Amino acid sequence: MQPASANPKYAGIVVDAKTGKVLYSEDADSLRYPASLTKMMTLYLTFEALEAGRLTLDSPVPVSAHAASQPPSKLGVRAGGSTTVEQAILALVTRSANDMATALGERIGGSEERFAQMMTTKARALGMTRTTYRNANGLPNTAQMTTARDQARLGIALRQHFPQYYGYFSTRVFKFGKQTIGNHNRLVGTVRGVDGIKTGYTRAAGFNLATSAELDGRSIVGVVLGGSSSAARDAQMRKLVATYLPKASKGATSNLIAQSRSFSPPAAASVPVPVKPEPGLRAAVTEVVAEAELPTTAPAPTGRLPQEKLAGASAYAAEPKSQGAAAAVTAAMSRPAVAVPTRAPEPAPQVAARDEAPVDTDSVTTASTRASSSPKLPDGWVIQIGVSDSKDRAMDLLEGAKDKGGHALRSAKPFAVAVNTGGSQLYRARFGGFDDQKAAVNACNALKKKGVQCWASQQ
Known part of the structure; x- marks a missing residue:
């Protein structure tokens, strides 16, 4: 991977997933195109709908003409057909299927445009202040922007809020009909400790990768945006994991990204499944926790969508901090300029496992x-x-x-x-x-x- 001075598209960050400390940062708050990292938010909202009972893994996902017309990569289901929610999830994780991302967005939001508004609203609720979504799959749109820091926040939130679904990101092979689909993420299963998360590419964005790694009680999330090739992007991430995973904390996992209240968009006749507040679940904190060096105060892009009123709550998987604890957390903006070694030995492959220390x-x-x-x-x-x-x-x-x-x-x-x-x-x-x-x-x-x-x- 070329340094930022030689590759103006490049941006990167590595965050200790237990403490929020930034271990490495380069242009982490500069606006970039997310490409298929967009599907991380599509999956976040899908997991939220599953957790709330609005969907099940067996729920049908109809494929509209609009979804079927999306360019590759795609699963290839014809208009009028359908998959299950679980098949759609697996298609996003492995093949990065654009048609299935659009179909999920339409299933949850009623239309892809409305779903994109939900995505942006959720981004604000999670503290992703510089991210704006315009579609569910990450195909080119000049208004769809993000930062490496925002994507790191989303990666940590996926781990914290949906541990019961996070294992999908480590799927190596997905069988659909006569197709056997391998995971586009070549680090899963080849780099010790890596268990996801998502690849992405468009010509404007370059080669993107968000990676989670956990080993020996340590956990990091790394993001590389704007790689010059898939090989260069993967090589950079291997170096980052090898260098910074051993430097991460072994302490107990803390709730870095507060679970936000679920967004309930206004009712619409076109919505197949009404989005409504989740019954019987405890209210969670509404203020996003700004932990250590993952601040929520970076400037937002011009013309961002206003945050909608949030309703409902989710008590599963995420264990929210108290307001008192949140008030004590600092929001430091330091970004240490740490050099990445030119060569780093790659450890032998090993099955990665989720590690969470008991709290209180x-x-x-x-x-x-x-x-x-x-x-x-x-x-x-x-x-x-x-x-x-x-x-x-x-x-x-x-x-x-x-x-x-x-x-x-x-x-x-x-x-x-x-x-x-x-x-x-x-x-x-x-x-x-x-x-x-x-x-x-x-x-x-x-x-x-x-x-x-x-x-x-x-x-």
């Missing part, structure tokens, strides 16, 4: 007793299948997953970790008792085949 643990509840029988967390590796604001609901999740897991969970111990963050009580539904990472990952993969989303982590 109050009690451990086992599914067999439904009582606080042990204050001690199980040792070794665990898998998490979800987070609920109800202990009974967490227990039900565990019992349902136990039935589906069969042999893979025969000796696993189901338990719920009660956590208290910002005065709100949440319950993490987990299985423990795995001797090593391989056993936990294999059990998680078995659950995924049964439709249960999960990730593996070391306790």
Whole structure:
């Protein structure tokens, strides 16, 4: 990768995903075209709709003539056809299918234009102050702009807010009909610790890549925009991961990007599924947390869409900070000019696993007793299948997953970790008792085949 002085399109950033500290930065707040990194926000809103119950993984996604007419890369479903939500998600993650991104946008927003407004509104709510969306797939539009810093915020938010769906980003192969579709992201499965997130390219944007990596209790999100070629972009990201992942913090994961209230657009007759506030879920903080060096105060582009009124809330997966904690967080703007080495050894491939340290643990509840029988967390590796604001609901999740897991969970111990963050009580539904990472990952993969989303982590 050429330096910014030689390649004016280039911008990059690496952020410690646990502390928000910027480990590397070059033109991180300069406006760039996102290309297919746009689909990260399309997926964020899709995950939000799934979490709220407005969609299920099996919900149909109709393919309109407009969606079918999108240029490649595409899945190739004809107008009038349909896929499931899960197939559309996998098509975005692997092939970066433009037709499926448009179809999802129309399914959720009623029209792609309306969905783009929802995307921009959500970007503002997440603190992405310099990002404007005009379509769901990232195809060229001169008004669709972002920054490396904003994309890093979005990458961290995807991890924090939707851990039950985040595993889709590490999908290596997707089978659709007679097609076997490989992931465009060549770092997944070849660079130790990398588990996603998204590639992108247009002629105007250059070659873009947002990457998440987690290893040995450390976690980073890196973004490279404007690469001169896919090979140069990938080589740069490999160097960034090799250089800065070992420098990231091993501390407990903090909630860097506050879960925002869900956007409820006005009703429209053309919307197949009405977007409405999510019932029965706790209200989350409305102010975005400006953690460490991920500020929300960068200047916004001219003509940005006004933030719509937000309604509803999501209590799953994200554990919001209290207003008091948010007030104590600094919003420093330092951007250390750290040189990237010309060569860095690439570690041997290894299956990456989600690692989340317990925060403010109050009690451990086992599914067999439904009582606080042990204050001690199980040792070794665990898998998490979800987070609920109800202990009974967490227990039900565990019992349902136990039935589906069969042999893979025969000796696993189901338990719920009660956590208290910002005065709100949440319950993490987990299985423990795995001797090593391989056993936990294999059990998680078995659950995924049964439709249960999960990730593996070391306790």
